Amino acid sequence: MKEKNRLITQILLEYHGFDVSKYDDTFLNKTFRKRITQTLCNTTEEYYTLLKGKNKEGEIFFDSLNICYSHFFRNPLTFAVLERIILPELCLKTRYSKQKEIRVWSAACAAGQETYSLAMLLEELKNSDNEKINFRIFATDQSEIIINEAIEGRYSYNDLNNVNLKRVKQWFTKDGDAYTVNKELKKNIVFSVFDLLSDEFSCPPASIFGDFDLVICANLLFYYKPVYQKKILEKTGNSLTTDGFLITGEAERHILTRYNFSEVFPQSAIFNIGN
Numbered sequence: 700m701k702e703k704n705r706l707i708t709q710i711l712l713e714y715h716g717f718d719v720s721k722y723d724d725t726f727l728n729k730t731f732r733k734r735i736t737q738t739l740c741n742t743t744e745e746y747y748t749l750l751k752g753k754n755k756e757g758e759i760f761f762d763s764l765n766i767c768y769s770h771f772f773r774n775p776l777t778f779a780v781l782e783r784i785i786l787p788e789l790c791l792k793t794r795y796s797k798q799k800e801i802r803v804w805s806a807a808c809a810a811g812q813e814t815y816s817l818a819m820l821l822e823e824l825k826n827s828d829n830e831k832i833n834f835r836i837f838a839t840d841q842s843e844i845i846i847n848e849a850i851e852g853r854y855s856y857n858d859l860n861n862v863n864l865k866r867v868k869q870w871f872t873k874d875g876d877a878y879t880v881n882k883e884l885k886k887n888i889v890f891s892v893f894d895l896l897s898d899e900f901s902c903p904p905a906s907i908f909g910d911f912d913l914v915i916c917a918n919l920l921f922y923y924k925p926v927y928q929k930k931i932l933e934k935t936g937n938s939l940t941t942d943g944f945l946i947t948g949e950a951e952r953h954i955l956t957r958y959n960f961s962e963v964f965p966q967s968a969i970f971n972i973g974n
């Protein structure tokens with residue numbers, strides 16, 4: 700596998716200028732095997748020849764490494780713990796510390812499903828709280844195309860599978876076959892393009908100073924090699940307040956336990972920085 704990946708990495712860089720060296724070996728190999736099947740190549744050598752040619756295959760291979768799949772309230776246990784324990788606790792903390800607002804970073808937000816799920820929970824808490832706690836969510840993704848989709852906030856009926864009817868009625872407007880997120884839900888969210896692996900900024904410039912109570916960075920770590928996972932975890936971890944929470948995907952929990960993070964509830968994928 701390693702030798703095949705080395706060759707693919709070299710061809711993509713030499714012939715198309717794409718650097719895929721940061722991607723996890725198993726993921727790269729899976730993509731490679733998928734492209735062999737989809738291009739109907741009979742052998743790996745045949746595929747290497749295709750990839751070296753003047754055609755779109757290099758771009759197609761590179762694009763298929765950027766998985767943007769997401770859905771509302773993905774990882775049900777995580778969202779249940781957030782709704783019932785973590786977010787109410789943050790509201791209390793914010794009120795007693797006289798902090799201006801709860802600050803959240805949705806760090807690889809895809810087309811906004813994760814961000815709007817969090818916003819629904821926070822709006823509901825805010826509306827049930829007499830003292831009206833404020834919040835702001837900074838939502839980022841490396842892809843400008845996907846950020847524009849998130850800003851638009853337009854989804855199909857099937858996309859809303861995990862959103863209960865009450866929330867659909869309250870937060871979306873039906874427009875033909877599509878459902879668009881209402882302005883009311885968008886008003887506390889700032890979307891921007893941000894590459895978690897870039898050395899330029901430690902947190903989204905729109906947030907100015909980071910200091911987040913909660914960062915959600917879910918379902919992207921496992922696409923990267925350990926050295927890049929560490930870099931992303933350092934960046935997101937360093938942007939937290941002292942007792943802030945870092946959330947990953949449920950399938951990525953084992954990555955955080957390798958570093959100095961402790962899970963606040965078993966299996967929840969919600970962590971804070973250990974002692």
Ligand SMILES: C[S@@+](CC[C@H](N)C(=O)[O-])C[C@H]1O[C@@H](n2cnc3c(N)ncnc32)[C@H](O)[C@@H]1O
Nearest residue numbers: 766767769807809840841894895896917918919
């Ligand atoms: C599989 S989606 C996960 C979306 C969402 N967090 C979730 O859990 O459903 C992965 C997202 O991570 C984004 N991404 C991948 N690498 C990134 C990076 N280096 N910086 C910022 N976003 C990145 C992709 O563009 C994609 O939208």
